[in-house]
Amino acid sequence: xxxxxxxxxxxxxxxxxxxxDGAGRLRVSCIVAxxxxxxxxxxxxxxxxxxxxxxxxxxxxxxxDFRGDTVHASTIRLLDELGLGDDFRRLPQxxxxxxxxxLPAGGxxxxxxxxRLRAPYNYVAMLPQWDFLNFLAEAAAREPTxxxxxxxxxxxxxxxxxxxxxxxxxxxxxxxGRSRLAEAAAPExxxxxxxxxxxxxxxxxxxxxxxxxxxEFAVPFDVWWFRLPRFHHxxxxxxxxxxxxxxxxxxxxLFRQDFFQIGYLTHKGEDxxxxxxxxxxxxxxxxxLRPDFADRLGAIESLxxxxxxxxxxxxxxxxxxxxxLCIGDAAHAMSPAGGVGINLAIQDAVAAAxxxxxxxxxxxxxxxxxxxVQRRRQLPTVLVQEAQRRLHKILFSAKRGDSPAGVPRLLVxxxxxxxxxxxxxxxxxxxxxxxxxxxxxxxR
Numbered sequence: 001x002x003x004x005x006x007x008x009x010x011x012x013x014x015x016x017x018x019x020x021d022g023a024g025r026l027r028v029s030c031i032v033a034x035x036x037x038x039x040x041x042x043x044x045x046x047x048x049x050x051x052x053x054x055x056x057x058x059x060x061x062x063x064x065d066f067r068g069d070t071v072h073a074s075t076i077r078l079l080d081e082l083g084l085g086d087d088f089r090r091l092p093q094x095x096x097x098x099x100x101x102x103l104p105a106g107g108x109x110x111x112x113x114x115x116r117l118r119a120p121y122n123y124v125a126m127l128p129q130w131d132f133l134n135f136l137a138e139a140a141a142r143e144p145t146x147x148x149x150x151x152x153x154x155x156x157x158x159x160x161x162x163x164x165x166x167x168x169x170x171x172x173x174x175x176x177g178r179s180r181l182a183e184a185a186a187p188e189x190x191x192x193x194x195x196x197x198x199x200x201x202x203x204x205x206x207x208x209x210x211x212x213x214x215x216e217f218a219v220p221f222d223v224w225w226f227r228l229p230r231f232h233h234x235x236x237x238x239x240x241x242x243x244x245x246x247x248x249x250x251x252x253x254l255f256r257q258d259f260f261q262i263g264y265l266t267h268k269g270e271d272x273x274x275x276x277x278x279x280x281x282x283x284x285x286x287x288x289l290r291p292d293f294a295d296r297l298g299a300i301e302s303l304x305x306x307x308x309x310x311x312x313x314x315x316x317x318x319x320x321x322x323x324x325l326c327i328g329d330a331a332h333a334m335s336p337a338g339g340v341g342i343n344l345a346i347q348d349a350v351a352a353a354x355x356x357x358x359x360x361x362x363x364x365x366x367x368x369x370x371x372x373v374q375r376r377r378q379l380p381t382v383l384v385q386e387a388q389r390r391l392h393k394i395l396f397s398a399k400r401g402d403s404p405a406g407v408p409r410l411l412v413x414x415x416x417x418x419x420x421x422x423x424x425x426x427x428x429x430x431x432x433x434x435x436x437x438x439x440x441x442x443x444r
Contacts, residue, residue: 019052028052028147029360031167031193033154033206035062037129038328038345039199040136044082045353047143048442051360054191055146056169058153058200062130062137069129069254069261070096072343073114073121073430078350081437083444084139091135093127094255098426099241114430116423124339124430126255155188157196157209157324164210164323166192195365197352198326199345202312202333210324214314214333217389220396222271223309223336224264228296230256244289250395251289260293262286263336264306265395271308279303311335313385320370327352327373332381335388337395343432344384350436351376357441380434387428 019027030046032039035057043055071093079085099112114123140146151172158166170186198206207214243252254261264285266274274282283297300306315332319325328345335341352373359365 026190027166027192028054029194030054030356031056031191031196033167033196033198034200034204034328034330035059035133035137035148035150036199036201036328036345037132037136037342038349039197040133040140041346042197042199042327042349042353043146043148044136044140044143045350045439045442046357046360047140047146048082048444049353049357049361049439050145050441051357052145053147054193055140055148056152056154056167056191057148057150060151060172062133064130069126069132069256070339070342071125071127071132072340072432073117073124074343074432074435075346076125077121078346078436078438081443082139084135087139088125088135091127091131092257093125094257096124096126096241096255097122099429112426112429113423114426117426117430121430128256129342154200154206154209157206158190158192159323162322164196164321166190167196167206194323194360194363195356196324198324198330199328199349200330202314202329204326204330206324207316207326207330210321210326212316212318212321212326214316214331217313217385219311219313219335220268220392221265222268222311224266224271224274224306225309226262226264226300226306227256228253228260228262228293228299230259231296245395246289248396249285249289251286253290253293264289267396268311274306275303282306309336313388315381315385319374320367322367323365325352325356325370325373327377331374331377332385334385335392337388337391338384338429340384340429340432344381347380347432347434347436348373348377350438353442354436354439357439377434380432383433 029051030053032043032046032053032055035055039055039057043053046053071088076085076088079088097114116122137148140148149169149171152169153172154167154169156168157164158168168188168190170188172186196206198204198210200206241252241254243250249264249266251265252263254263264282279300279302282303283300286297286300287294312333313335316326319327319331327348329341331348332344334344355372355376356365356369359369
């Protein structure tokens with residue numbers, strides 16, 4: 001796992017001014033639970049609106065492997081609108097320029113070509129998510145009303161007159177000399193706010209505490225993530241995604257700075273069998289799908305190096321209750337198909353900031369205002385999830401035709417004979433069905 005870049009070790013140490021209510025309780029305008037892409041973006045935008053916002057992140061840092069590491073063109077454009085684009089482009093990253101499908105007779109068919117989009121938003125950036133989150137944390141820390149509380153896990157909701165009025169949380173100080181027992185015994189603290197926003201992911205504890213239950217959609221596969229090295233002669237050049245297909249399995253290799261991030265896909269519920277078969281059989285699975293990786297499979301030393309993602313696809317019918325709003329994966333868990341989950345979550349955050357900043361300033365955020373956020377983001381969520389469900393059926397269909405991996409022949413024909421149409425799937429991945437722009441109050 002890579003270390004944080006110099007100068008970004010503890011952006012959370014800067015905190016905004018404290019405000020207390022008439023009863024002496026600490027209070028902010030908005031509490032954001034979860035320091036992922038949606039939470040950090042929402043905190044930054046609300047702070048730029050002059051609102052007191054506290055982001056609570058339960059971990060001590062952002063360093064976790066195999067999170068989504070794509071920053072889409074819509075987000076890069078957003079960063080430009082926020083005055084952060086030049087600094088973002090200086091972060092070490094690779095660029096995804098196209099995605100292709102293997103043909104049964106050999107060769108590759110370009111299906112999506114980001115190069116056909118208008119520059120400078122004609123690619124998807126790929127960088128470790130911890131670098132991106134530290135980058136957002138540094139930008140937000142420059143706003144005087146922003147607070148980032150790391151190692152702070154929400155343990156309960158505070159209710160008042162039938163609405164959510166804040167949270168209880170435990171701050172586990174992991175400094176030198178602290179034991180695990182001391183961390184667990186850390187006292188609960190209370191923080192009040194006009195609005196609590198759940199950005200705590202697909203296993204959202206706030207969603208559960210609020211009594212909100214998502215509708216689950218069947219997913220036929222899980223993903224096993226691991227890394228393989230990229231050799232020196234493979235560095236640079238155009239980065240593309242080319243999936244490999246076998247009977248009831250598939251694999252995709254994502255370019256990183258000096259390694260490949262590999263996702264192996266097969267039917268859901270196979271993790272115990274895969275691990276029982278052992279590491280050599282897993283290496284064989286990889287070798288069968290990508291013979292060109294045979295010279296580096298020793299990097300998979302054991303199945304401890306392989307991390308299983310239980311793929312889920314769900315969404316809430318109602319994203320809110322009085323005083324609380326769910327966005328991102330807390331409102332709609334996405335499949336990794338297309339890699340668009342981060343993009344959708346950030347767009348949720350932008351819409352929420354734009355629609356709720358003024359009501360928050362007035363101290364008047366009710367169900368009507370929260371419903372506006374859901375109405376704005378519901379359609380793109382449904383469209384993307386339905387596209388992912390269709391893609392799931394294509395990837396794991398029972399019949400294999402002449403087209404690669406059961407991909408519709410019409411799509412193959414269009415990609416082969418009508419190259420300009422390759423911009424259509426590229427645009428849907430790069431921008432999504434309803435891209436958001438930075439609100440005027442947040443632009444620099």
